[in-house]
Amino acid sequence: MLEDDPAARSLTDAEFRLFTSLLRERCGLHFDDQTRYLVEKRVWRLIDEADGGSFAAFFHRLRHGPDAEETFSRVVDMLTTNETYFFREISQLLALVTEIIPGVLARRRGASRPVDVWSAGCASGEEPLSIVMLGLEAGLVPGRDFRVFASDLSRAALARARRGVYREASFRETDARMRRRYFVEKDGLTRISDDVKRHVDFVHLNLLDHSRARLLGPMDVILCRNVMIYFDVESRRRVVRSFHDRLRPGGHLLIGHSESLIKVTTDFELCHLRRELAYRKPGPGEEPFSLSDLLAERAIDDATERGDA
Ligand SMILES: C[S@@+](CC[C@H](N)C(=O)[O-])C[C@H]1O[C@@H](n2cnc3c(N)ncnc32)[C@H](O)[C@@H]1O
Numbered sequence: 001m002l003e004d005d006p007a008a009r010s011l012t013d014a015e016f017r018l019f020t021s022l023l024r025e026r027c028g029l030h031f032d033d034q035t036r037y038l039v040e041k042r043v044w045r046l047i048d049e050a051d052g053g054s055f056a057a058f059f060h061r062l063r064h065g066p067d068a069e070e071t072f073s074r075v076v077d078m079l080t081t082n083e084t085y086f087f088r089e090i091s092q093l094l095a096l097v098t099e100i101i102p103g104v105l106a107r108r109r110g111a112s113r114p115v116d117v118w119s120a121g122c123a124s125g126e127e128p129l130s131i132v133m134l135g136l137e138a139g140l141v142p143g144r145d146f147r148v149f150a151s152d153l154s155r156a157a158l159a160r161a162r163r164g165v166y167r168e169a170s171f172r173e174t175d176a177r178m179r180r181r182y183f184v185e186k187d188g189l190t191r192i193s194d195d196v197k198r199h200v201d202f203v204h205l206n207l208l209d210h211s212r213a214r215l216l217g218p219m220d221v222i223l224c225r226n227v228m229i230y231f232d233v234e235s236r237r238r239v240v241r242s243f244h245d246r247l248r249p250g251g252h253l254l255i256g257h258s259e260s261l262i263k264v265t266t267d268f269e270l271c272h273l274r275r276e277l278a279y280r281k282p283g284p285g286e287e288p289f290s291l292s293d294l295l296a297e298r299a300i301d302d303a304t305e306r307g308d309a
Contacts, residue, residue, distance in 0.1 A: 009040065009041070009044050010040050011039075011055060015055050016036060016039070016040070018059060019039070019059065022059075023079065024232055026072070026206070026208070027153055027206050027207075028207065028235030028236075028238070028239065029079065029080070029230050029231065029235075030230060030231055030232040030235070031079075039079065042078045043055065046058065046071075046075060046078055062075065073154075073155050076153055076155075077154050077155065077156040080154050080157075081230065082123040082124060082152075082154055082157045083123070083226075084123040084126045084170070084226075085126050085170045085171070085172050085173055085174075086126045086130050086133075086166075086170055086171060086174045087130050087134075087173045087174060087178075088126065088173065088225070088226075089257050090130075090134075092223075092225075092254055092257070092276050092278075093130055093131060093134050094275075095273045095274065095275065095276040095278070096117070096131060096134075096221065097134045097135045097137075097138040097140060099273050100115075100221055100252050100273070100278070101115045101117070101135070101145065101221070104220050104221075104250075105145060107250070107284065114144060114145055114146050114147045115145065115146040115147070115221065116147055116149070116218065116219045117131060117148050117219070117220065117221045117223070118148075118149045118150070118151070118222045118223070118246070119131065119148060119149070119150040119151070119200075119223050120151055120205075120207060120222055120223065120224040120227065120243070121151070121152055121153075121207065121224055121225070121226070121227030122150035122151060122152050122157075122161065122202070123152055123154070123161070124157045124158075124160040124170075125160070125162075125200065125202065126170050127150070127223065127225065128149075128150035128200045128202075129164075129192055129197065129200060131146075131148055131223075132148060132196045133178060133182050133196055136196075142199035143199060147199070148199060148200045148201070149200075149201050149203065149219075150200050150201065150202050150203070151202070151204065151205035151207075151216075152202075152204070152205070153204070153206050153207070155204060158202055161200075164191050164192040164197050165189050165190065165191050166183075166190050166192065167190075171190070182196050203216070207224070207227070207242070208235060208238060208239065210238075210242045210245070213242050213246060214245075214246070216246065218247070218248050219246050219247055219248065219251060220247070220251050220252070221251060221252045221253075221254065222243050222246065222247060222251070222253050223254045223255075224239070224243065224253070224254070224255055225254060225255055225259075226256040226258075226259070227256075228240075228255065228259060229256065229258065229259060233263060236264045237264055237265065240253075240261060240264050240265045240267075241267075244267050244268070244281060248281075248283070249281060249282065249283025249284060250280065250281065250284045251280070251281045252271065252278045252279065252280050252281075253268060253278065253280070253281070254278050261279060267281070268282075269282055
């Protein structure tokens with residue numbers, strides 16, 4: 001076949017099936033005929049990067065080669081969509097910091113444990129960092145009131161998250177005041193302030209790997225937004241089952257605005273927040289609370305500790 005023959009840069013039906021089945025089994029990612037052209041283009045780019053050999057040789061290397069893990073990481077980086085930005089679907093994040101977290105704190109009155117929040121599929125970190133910034137804006141204290149764990153499958157996206165330097169596209173929903181307050185502009189780069197970044201723990205995690213997910217410990221809130229849209233139904237079921245297992249009773253699961261758990265699970269109940277809907281693992285009943293009551297109570301506690309009261 002000639003080099004510029006399009007057939008030379010495509011995959012046979014059997015090759016396409018082999019490759020996409022591997023991706024589905026290992027990390028839930030689902031590709032069909034509509035995305036076939038994109039997959040083929042990227043596979044050939046990976047092959048060119050590797051050694052310019054055949055698909056069969058590349059596939060063998062991916063499964064059995066001494067560098068199989070790194071090769072698979074490269075495939076993931078090339079085929080995952082890491083699109084994200086600060087304050088995406090902000091009404092949900094506001095509900096988290098003004099209703100859900102204060103609600104858990106109110107229920108736990110007296111106990112000193114922070115609320116555990118997991119941003120599952122955090123890409124380059126804009127989502128968990130937005131949670132910390134909005135938490136601070138709502139008067140919550142990271143570390144004391146809540147902790148944020150963030151994970152992703154893509155090592156390249158995680159490396160960007162750990163570096164904390166962002167391009168303009170990440171700020172499409174960020175107002176100037178928040179940008180001045182929480183970012184540092186230096187040498188033409190925009191970096192998240194360390195006071196925000198140090199409150200997020202970034203870890204590499206495949207959401208289909210339940211035993212590794214267990215290492216994170218039990219959670220109060222899981223956000224998995226705009227991740228499962230790329231999964232087939234069976235993988236969604238597996239991941240949501242693992243979230244159910246990870247959540248404490250009464251814990252919340254937040255998925256993207258365009259997503260739903262219909263046909264995926266009936267293990268969660270729908271919970272009505274002021275302006276949002278969330279999924280909730282059945283557990284202890286909600287108690288009435290308000291953020292202002294909680295903060296007033298905190299002020300009294302602090303004054304008592306200082307001996308002012
Ligand atoms: C579109 S981004 C969503 C980022 C963020 N949650 C948001 O809503 O803006 C999807 C992320 O899911 C990650 N992802 C895909 N499959 C995954 C898996 N099996 N385990 C963990 N992360 C995965 C991708 O690497 C990508 O960074």
